[in-house]
Amino acid sequence: MLITVERILTHWEQESESTQKILDALTDESLKQEVSPKDRTLGRIAWHVVTSLGEMIGRTGLKFEAIAEEAQVPQVAREMAEAYRTSSAAIVAAIRAQWTDATLNEEVDMYGEMWTIANTLDIVIKHQTHHRGQMTVLMRQAGLTVPGVYGPSRDDWATYGEQPPEL
């Protein structure tokens, strides 16, 4: 299938909306939630998702205002959610201004391998999806309301006025 900037942006917008829903549901208290002392806390993963936009998409040469990878992890959930919202909007605007469909076939050095820009965007989206999955489990452990992503969460069933499927 022909990959175009419009298709990439549609995909990005769908996926970033899902990520935004997750980040918007975090509370300051929940940021400390961990699955084990050896693993990243919910806040640390959330901030990694935010900073990975600049770290990964920045490698394509796209110029946009991003949060530095080494930026300190905020203690306030809203700051993370707003940083993601701003970065994602900056990415969409920068792609519209700086890329054409031909740009998507250009290859860039990603961690020592040459990837097309289209593939890089796809990997960024998969990376985000991977961490969203981790976050929803930590959110459940922290007692938060979990938004549905590709399908309804347990909490969504209640808002439909229905029982969730049997365990």
Ligand code: NI
């Ligand atoms: Ni990661």
